[in-house]
Amino acid sequence: xxxxxxxxxxxxxxxxxxxxxxxxxxxxxxxxxxxxxxxxxxxxxxxxxxxxxxxxxxxxxxxxxxxxxxxxxxxxxxxxxxxxxxxxxxxxxxxxxxxxxxxxxxxxxxxxxx
Amino acid sequence: xxxxxxxxxxxxxxxxxxxxxxxxxxxxxxxxxxxxxxxxxxxxxxxxxxxxxxxxxxxxxxxxxxxxxxxxxxxxxxxxxxxxxxxxxxxxxxxxxxxxxxxxxxxxxxxxx
Numbered sequence: 307x308x309x310x311x312x313x314x315x316x317x318x319x320x321x322x323x324x325x326x327x328x329x330x331x332x333x334x335x336x337x338x339x340x341x342x343x344x345x346x347x348x349x350x351x352x353x354x355x356x357x358x359x360x361x362x363x364x365x366x367x368x369x370x371x372x373x374x375x376x377x378x379x380x381x382x383x384x385x386x387x388x389x390x391x392x393x394x395x396x397x398x399x400x401x402x403x404x405x406x407x408x409x410x411x412x413x414x415x416x417x418x419x420x
Numbered sequence: 421x422x423x424x425x426x427x428x429x430x431x432x433x434x435x436x437x438x439x440x441x442x443x444x445x446x447x448x449x450x451x452x453x454x455x456x457x458x459x460x461x462x463x464x465x466x467x468x469x470x471x472x473x474x475x476x477x478x479x480x481x482x483x484x485x486x487x488x489x490x491x492x493x494x495x496x497x498x499x500x501x502x503x504x505x506x507x508x509x510x511x512x513x514x515x516x517x518x519x520x521x522x523x524x525x526x527x528x529x530x531x532x533x
Contacts, residue, residue: 310463339520349464349509349523362520396463398521408454409521411463 308333310399310412318418324385327415331378331399337361338380339409340372343394352395355380384417392419423447424512426524433531439497441527443510446491450514454521455484455495457506464509468495472514500531 311330319325331338339362340352351364355374372382378399384391394416398409425444433439443453451472456464470477470484470493477484483496497504507528511521 341521341523348525349511349521351520351522354520364520398463408466408469410466411456413461413463416461 310397310410312395312397312412312415314415315413316416316418318420319387320420321387321389323387324383325387325417327382327384327395327397327417329380329382329397329399329412331380331397332401332410335399335401335410336378337400337409338374338378339398339400340380340382341396341398342366343396343414344392349396352382387419389419392417421446422525423450424510424522424524426508426510426527428527429525430528430530433500433529435502435531435533436499439495439500439504439529439531441495441497441508441510441529443493443495443524444491445493445512447512447514447522448491450512450522452513453484453486453493454511454513455482456509456511456523457504458509458526459506467508497529500529502531502533505529505531 313328337356339354341349343349354362358374369385374380394414396414398411400409454469455467458464468479468482486493507526509526510524
């Protein structure tokens with residue numbers, strides 16, 4: 307089975323621009339979660355989608371948004387980029403709808419905001 | 421306020437010996453715990469998990485222990501190998517927050533040959 311894929315792997319943007327990141331989960335996985343990793347804050351949860359619905363949301367401003375498509379692929383958008391948005395953005399997918407289970411991570415998208 | 425804490429930023433161990441990585445949590449609603457390993461420029465890789473109804477889970481060289489009363493868990497790696505050198509993250513889930521893993525800040529393990 308192919309793993310979680312994320313595109314692009316690297317991205318450079320300037321302040322004020324917007325960016326869209328893409329994530330394709332493992333085949334059959336319906337839950338997709340997004341995380342931001344920075345050196346100071348570690349891995350922080352952004353949001354989680356299941357069956358095209360946002361099921362959970364972390365403590366991030368409204369500039370961060372996401373969506374999930376019917377094939378479970380997910381996109382995350384950041385508008386009006388700030389320098390502090392520079393981070394590794396990780397997507398993770400999991401299989402089961404209800405029971406706790408492990409999340410499988412993609413390689414991440416490294417976003418640099420200049 | 422950090423709900424999952426890994427108080428040791430780094431750990432150095434000799435090859436063949438035991439590595440013990442520790443993790444503390446504050447939220448009593450957490451009922452599922454996971455350990456991930458992360459290499460630079462890669463996403464975290466799932467290692468092992470434990471439900472709060474258990475106090476131990478073993479998978480090959482990896483064993484996770486959970487002490488609910490102390491809100492503490494630990495990951496034991498025996499024997500340690502140089503390829504185990506990576507950053508290890510403890511994560512917790514629970515309290516209705518499905519799909520939301522709360523991570524510690526990680527411990528960098530170095531296994532010396």
